[in-house]
Amino acid sequence: MDEIKLIEIKEDIQSDNAVVAEELRDRLRKSRTLMINLMSSPGSGKTSLLLRSIEALKNELNIGVIEADIDSVVDSEKIAETGVRNVQLRTGGFCHLDASMVKKGLDGLDDPALDLIFIENVGNLVCPAEFDTGAIQDAMILSIPEGDDKPLKYPLMFTKANVLIVNKIDYITISDFAMDRLRGYVSRLNTDIEIFEVSCKTGEGVDQWVDWLRQSVSDFKQSPVR
Numbered sequence: 001m002d003e004i005k006l007i008e009i010k011e012d013i014q015s016d017n018a019v020v021a022e023e024l025r026d027r028l029r030k031s032r033t034l035m036i037n038l039m040s041s042p043g044s045g046k047t048s049l050l051l052r053s054i055e056a057l058k059n060e061l062n063i064g065v066i067e068a069d070i071d072s073v074v075d076s077e078k079i080a081e082t083g084v085r086n087v088q089l090r091t092g093g094f095c096h097l098d099a100s101m102v103k104k105g106l107d108g109l110d111d112p113a114l115d116l117i118f119i120e121n122v123g124n125l126v127c128p129a130e131f132d133t134g135a136i137q138d139a140m141i142l143s144i145p146e147g148d149d150k151p152l153k154y155p156l157m158f159t160k161a162n163v164l165i166v167n168k169i170d171y172i173t174i175s176d177f178a179m180d181r182l183r184g185y186v187s188r189l190n191t192d193i194e195i196f197e198v199s200c201k202t203g204e205g206v207d208q209w210v211d212w213l214r215q216s217v218s219d220f221k222q223s224p225v226r
Contacts, residue, residue, distance in 0.1 A: 017132055021099035024106065024134025034220040035106075035117040036213075037097075037135035039157065042123035044143040045167040047075045048200035049209075050118055054082045056210040061115040061217060066105035068097050068122050075120060085109055096127035099134040116217050125154040136220065139163040144171040148178050151185035159189045163196070165209060170199040 028035050040046050054063055065086040067076040076088040087108035089101055102119060109117065119135060121128045140161040142150055145168060151158045158164065164186060172179070179197070186193060194212065198205035 017098045017100070020103060021132040021134040024099055024103060025136065027106075028134075028136060029223075029225050031112050031114070032221045033112075033114050033117055034137070034217050035119065035135045036137045036139055037119045037121060037128075037133045038139050038141070039121045039125070039128045039161070040123060040141035041125050041143070041146060044123075044141045044146065045200050046120050046123070046141055047078055049141060049165060049167065049198070049206075050079065050120060051082065052200050052203070052206050053118070053210060053213060054079070054084055056206070057116070057213065058082060058084060060214070062111070062113055064109045064111060064114045064117045066102060066109070066117065066119045068101070068105075068120060085111055085114070091122060095122055095124055096131050097121050097133050098131040102133045102135070115221075116213065125150065125157045129154070129157040129160050137162045137216065139165065141165045141167050142182075143168040144175055144177045148182040148185070151182070151189055155189050158186050158193070161190070161193060163194045163212070166195065166197045167200055169197050169204060170202050 038046050038050070050065060057063060063084045065079045065084060066089060067079060067086060068089045068091060069075065073088050076086055079086045087105050089097065089105050091097070091101070097119065119133055138161050140157055142164060144166070166179070166182070183195065186195070196205060196209045196212065198209055200206065
């Protein structure tokens with residue numbers, strides 16, 4: 001029997017994606033545009049957080065949004081009501097965005113003067129963590145109803161993220177979610193991650209998140225172009 005030839009497809013895909021991702025970051029550095037990749041499970045509050053963030057910053061910063069869904073424009077319609085520039089990426093079955101898809105979204109925004117771009121990635125805690133989108137920062141949302149054990153089940157997501165937003169903290173008193181336990185799990189995976197506790201429903205903690213965004217945009221604009 002002839003020897004079986006094994007071809008590692010995923011390795012090739014990831015290698016190609018890394019090249020495009022770095023090209024996107026070079027483009028963003030030159031335009032001084034901070035792009036944040038926002039990831040989470042469905043229903044954790046990505047769109048709600050974006051709406052809160054846009055409302056707080058749209059008079060200070062030129063903001064764009066790249067929306068991604070398997071088959072929907074619902075979230076994009078909500079973002080459009082804020083008046084900020086946005087595009088919808090329909091992945092047609094793919095459970096994540098990669099750098100090539102994001103490049104199409106960036107081209108669709110067609111505005112070199114943007115200060116801040118949010119990517120609202122496809123909702124799940126597995127695939128989006130595996131693909132570099134070319135974003136400058138990776139942020140994730142975990143909502144209280146999902147439970148505090150998610151870092152144990154989806155470690156890559158918590159390892160990759162620069163920022164963790166714990167949303168729906170207004171539910172914490174009626175759940176068995178323990179914030180100290182979550183922080184302990186997360187710290188074992190990622191000692192540098194920044195954690196914000198917010199409620200998009202009540203507005204609690206949103207100001208601290210918005211302050212971080214504001215400062216991050218300012219710092220990025222002042223950083224040297226490599």
